[in-house]
Amino acid sequence: MSPEVLLRCDALTVAYGANIALENVTVHIRRGEFVGIVGPSGSGKTSLLRALTGTVRATRGSVELASGVRLGYVPQVESVDWNFPITVREVLAMTRTRRRWPTITDDERAEAAAVLADLGLAGLEDRHIRELSGGQQQRVFVARAMFARPDVLVLDEPTSGVDVRTRHEILHLLRDLHSKGSTILLTTHDLNGLASHLPRLVCLNREVVADGSPRETLIPEVLERTYGAPLHVLEHGGMPIVLDHDYESSESLRDAERSLSQGRGAPS
């Protein structure tokens, strides 16, 4: 028996006036899955995430969250007000809104410390969020989502606007959380740095172009339909590498392949 579906949309259409952002989209997220939604700007990734999290209404179709399922949402770091007067502990505690009193209880302190330690943030509880490194900042917001004990962790472009080192940290962190049983859904622009490492990808361009493993979805035919432009794909260490340059000549492609085989990574 396949794991239960925690979050689903069926034949979902989202329109803003005459502008159709999503059309007839069906995606099911099962317990324990790690799913990435990829697509170009304007492909409807954000609209899909908003519809799934209930902040945008479906124009047609349905969105359903299984009974009792809680979502933990991690916003883009670029949308966070880093100058807001708030410490790491306060960021976590604000999610426990059932407690009316402002003070943080000893239990909450202990639980926050445990979640932060799990994510490699031990001892940073009293630091202001601006005083953290890029990777630590992203992890604080993952920690906040985890502190709310979610069934599904939803991340909006977790590697947008971060450096390479931070991107690696985030990927490792998410893999670690997934291996411990978390269900994760994210959107990303980052095909090589993040998407190709995920077990399942949904390629979106207003509608679902493909849904499957990176080997099934990161192929030239699917990518052309998703991005509206020809993209080349090479394989390195069993993983697809998408070249977003104009590799028209076979000579350029061979250079890129040589570069990969010598372990220098995808040419930038």
Added chain:
Amino acid sequence: MTVALDILAPYDFAFFQRGMVAATLAGALCGVLGVFVVLRGMSYIGHGLSHAVFGGAAASAVMSINFFVGAGIWGIVSGVLIGRIARQKILGADAAIGIVTTASFAGGIALLNRYGQARKSIEAVLFGSVLGVSWVDIIAITSVAVAVFVVVLLAYRKLLYATFDPQVAAVSGERVAFIEVMLMVMLSVTILVTMRVIGTLLISALLVIPAATARMITNSFARMLMLSPVFGAVSCLVGMNLSYHLDTSAGATIILVSAAGFTATYLLAGRRARQRVASLHHI
């Protein structure tokens, strides 16, 4: 001994005692709500709402309706309307505030010109009359202050969540729109009960300056929420006493004391503190 007697001289007058109580409470009240005003970039809303309430005050005077009822309903409707227009992106927030509040203000002036004792009424509402405070005013300010402090205390985490990260708060099931309406109502009612004390022109300053001063001193939301009302209350206390001895307008002196506190903190605080207040883009 003589100096001490001189300092205490205004307290011989009952009107000064009432004014002092009202102003200090108003300062603390504006200080609490000012934290949300400043951190949400709503400084212009505070300014605009105080003008909008003026329209309601004028209408209630002309129609012989109780000031608190007429101006209160007007202010709350204006506040909620501004919030809704801005949230639904019917207009930009600045345009929505500008149109609703200036139209309300202009309507108030027109009503007073046509039917009322325009000059006297306008001056009383614009600049306040801290020395003409009645027990009714004190009861109104005290009631609103207690209600606001209780709401902020009990809804602290919801208010913080919706202020810091409204999108995520909404995803997490918080009724962000309701929380915003609640804030606008608290702000409107606060402006309503304090406008006769410090005046509409000066209310926005009391909503912004103590909170901005507190922001320079602390990096914690909780501490900012504790410091800002203290700064607001102390500014009013010192300002009231100075205004008596210098024979200056009480409202203006309160704001000047508050601004002096801000300036002193800015000059004495380190570079980091100055950066914190510089990050409050909307002031």
